[in-house]
Amino acid sequence: MVKPRGRLGDLSVGFVHSLADAVRAQGHDPLPLLEQYGLDAARLSEAGARLSIPRYMRLGHAAIELTDTPSLGLIMGQVSRLSQAGLAGITAAQAPTVREAARTLIRFEALYGSNYRGQSSFHEDSQGAWLRFYSISPYNDYNRFVVDSILSGWLHQLSALAGTSIRAEQVDIEFEPPTYVHGYASLSAQAVNFGAPTNQLRLSQQSLALRNPDHVPSTWRHLLHICEQELEQLTRTRSLRERITQLLGPLLSGGREPDLEEVAVRLKLPTWTLRRRLAEEGTQFRAVLNDTRSDLATTYVRDTELAFGEIAYLLGFASAEAFQRAFKRWNGQTPGEFRRSQRHSD
Template identity: 45%
Template sequence: MKLGDVSVAFVELMRLAMSRLGHDATPMLQQFQLDDLKLASPDARISIPRFMRLGHACIEVSDKPWLGLEMGRQTKAPHLGLAGLLAMSAPNVRISCQALATYELLSSFNARGRSQFKLEQGCGVASFYSVSPYNAYNLFVVDSVLCGWYHFLQWVTGRTDLVKRIEFEFSAPSYVDEYQGYFQCPVHFEATRNAVVLHEWALEIPSLHACASTYEALRRSAERELEHVRLGLSYRETVARAIGPLLDGNTPTLEQVAHRLNTAPWTLRRRLSAEGHSFQEVLNTTRRDLAVSYVRDTTLTLGEIAFLLGFGSATAFQRAFKRWTGEAPGRFREEKRRSYISTASSTSSS
């Protein structure tokens, strides 16, 4: 299992933000082998680790660590794909937010979690999952998503007073003063989640672009696309996707995974058996694949990866990783990074 991927529409958004900040992103796109033909493909995706490395490269070149905030300010419906167009034509803010969360999978997939929209003491809360701890590679992603939702709702309604507060899990970054220029509401750092919290009264504010017939046509299309994605998954893959978000600090049980899939434990076991798999096998394979992705594609420490995958200690994780791959995780990471640097250098010089 990979960590996830996103539509190349988000790369287009990054290029637009770089332009607004006075920089040309073309050299970075070329380095990452992203040409206009690929960016024009409706089915093209970029892995989350590669997207984070691209964003980091753009930040280093521009010296603008608040790149994600600018991406958020430039976010419009087309950048969010079918979910964005559906949210734009929705009758009000509540249904717009529900559409963004419900159909997020059509433009992005994160193996460890997904965005959610729920009511909390009358207020609407749109929350975004991101792997912590935070660093130069993923801060901009959270900035872009929360700032994107904030400005998208402004654009959809023409209102600047809908949001009660913005919550970030990470500590105030070095560019904290920049947030004042992007948000006209309180911004809280070191929160328990990444979220946009809407005023209770804001939920029924109508969209300036509401159109009942267009909304219904887009909703039907989005449902078909979502069903197509689901039907394309084997039951083993469905179970693996349910396991991912449950791994933080714990090893999920069969009962917990069955509950997440809204099915009985015996049904889950029977359906896996029909495909020739067992729950323990799927659990072990999911942990192994995520472990390889974390070690290869992120800067997380081995202790942090061990926690994210439900191991009791870094030592236990290292033993398991060597059993899975034949190499210690530190050596595996170093070899993959040398290979990546060598490939990037040859690409940029050709």
């Protein structure tokens, strides 16, 4: 049986526009690079077109090399627009306040991007709110720019909506300080906390309450309704197996693997019901877990530069050796052999 092509997730080709604009801002023509990745005008105009996360990371890295600008992700955020997030972005642009715009972007993230390993979140308290962004780690030259572009983009887009500059009270970033650390000065009055447990920025209640002068209540409600319908359709069309796969991604990590009981709790189902419904779909929990691991492992080895020990950790294996054995069982090759064969075929 041919294994399905593994994916870490995908995102709207709308994000390619901010990358292209950032490349232009550095005095380079992005079109040859985009065409090299199959992103011509027709592809970028296609309704609902998506780009895999690994391919997006390789494209971003190529753009950084082309422009010789390691901080290109921060520049991407500064030239980004809400409309590049598709329907969710257009809806956020009609929100009455910065608070509701941020909530909307995060609430409907699935409409413009999906990541099997985690998702963004919004956490408000009496003093303000955290906007959190999940990114694949460990970090390298291929994925730091993604975090930079999202956090910088959130602040730029919310500032544009409010018609005034918004700076974060605090910015936390998971990776260690890069060579371009000075480029983060515009994000917050405080120094960025690198090496943090989470990628996030903090907005004050004053910033959250800033109003959108272009807000039209009836248009806002109409767009919200359409987003809710789209999100419901996405959820309804997923099989139980697909829903479990979506849950397993974030749970696989650090030498531990989730069990049936843990997944049943998250799905709000009795364990016996989950087991029965999987049987009705012709599968078992262990098979879904193994297929998810296999799919993610194939993608990590083929589409990233992560060390095999790092991949083992990300997929919940007790050791790199256990991961190597499992990978050979799944693919008939060791991870090293598989990665070399894929590079050669490219």
